Amino acid sequence: MDANLSSACDNYRAYLEKILGPSAESFRQMVSANKVQLHDAFGINLFLAHAVDYIQAIRLAAGTKESRKELVRGFDSRFGVTGTRIGSRKFELIDAVNNALKHIQLDETRYRALTEQYGTISFNCLVPDDGRVLCILEGYRFDYSRVVLRPAIEALSGWHFSDLEDVLDFAHGDAIFESCPAYIGDDDDPIDQMITYCNPVCDDCAEPETNCLCATFVYDGEKGSFAPDFNHNFDFDAVMSRISGAYRIDASQVTPSK
Numbered sequence: 001m002d003a004n005l006s007s008a009c010d011n012y013r014a015y016l017e018k019i020l021g022p023s024a025e026s027f028r029q030m031v032s033a034n035k036v037q038l039h040d041a042f043g044i045n046l047f048l049a050h051a052v053d054y055i056q057a058i059r060l061a062a063g064t065k066e067s068r069k070e071l072v073r074g075f076d077s078r079f080g081v082t083g084t085r086i087g088s089r090k091f092e093l094i095d096a097v098n099n100a101l102k103h104i105q106l107d108e109t110r111y112r113a114l115t116e117q118y119g120t121i122s123f124n125c126l127v128p129d130d131g132r133v134l135c136i137l138e139g140y141r142f143d144y145s146r147v148v149l150r151p152a153i154e155a156l157s158g159w160h161f162s163d164l165e166d167v168l169d170f171a172h173g174d175a176i177f178e179s180c181p182a183y184i185g186d187d188d189d190p191i192d193q194m195i196t197y198c199n200p201v202c203d204d205c206a207e208p209e210t211n212c213l214c215a216t217f218v219y220d221g222e223k224g225s226f227a228p229d230f231n232h233n234f235d236f237d238a239v240m241s242r243i244s245g246a247y248r249i250d251a252s253q254v255t256p257s258k
């Protein structure tokens with residue numbers, strides 16, 4: 001790794017540790033307490049948008065030829081930004097909102113595709129609403145913190161890079177590190193696993209069904225709904241047998257061939 005590349009990796013690691021990580025943690029707490037103020041949302045939005053520049057600096061130093069626009073366009077899929085709403089375009093929107101804040105309104109000739117999708121994007125598109133911050137655009141009205149910022153924060157924060165090579169691997173994208181909490185099976189307790197399985201949260205806002213407000217929101221001109229994030233790989237029988245040996249016996253009696 002040459003000096004230029006190691007400096008770029010070091011800069012992103014410092015940015016993550018000193019700025020993005022701590023601000024993401026504060027923002028998470030505000031979101032879960034429904035105490036998000038407008039400037040908080042614009043603040044973390046800016047830090048997320050600037051992370052793209054730090055990552056691009058690494059990619060550039062490593063020899064990847066791409067424009068910032070190209071990197072932003074593929075960012076969600078490359079860095080594992082989850083959630084089906086605003087599918088694969090969350091960082092594009094984060095970048096556009098940041099640009100709108102900086103320039104009052106997005107330059108519609110430079111961002112034609114986004115303007116066609118969302119209409120005019122100005123700094124007024126984020127609106128405070130009783131401890132939440134909504135994003136209101138043509139055909140869209142939704143909880144910006146939970147639907148867009150939260151998955152972006154999850155994708156970028158929580159990493160613990162052991163060395164600069166790790167940072168470089170991350171910047172290349174498509175990486176899954178054991179050190180990232182988001183990818184560690186959090187609990188090995190089968191009862192906790194069963195509780196999680198039986199109480200899915202909304203794939204779009206990460207809220208349980210009782211708190212999910214997606215049905216009151218609008219996405220691409222259509223009313224939203226609770227989108228349970230069922231774990232389709234969950235092995236119900238295996239987890240039940242770990243909870244209770246009796247389950248295994250009962251199951252074998254019902255299906256003797258097993």
Ligand SMILES: [Zn+2]
Pocket residue numbers: 202203204205206207212213214225226227
């Ligand atoms: Zn929801």
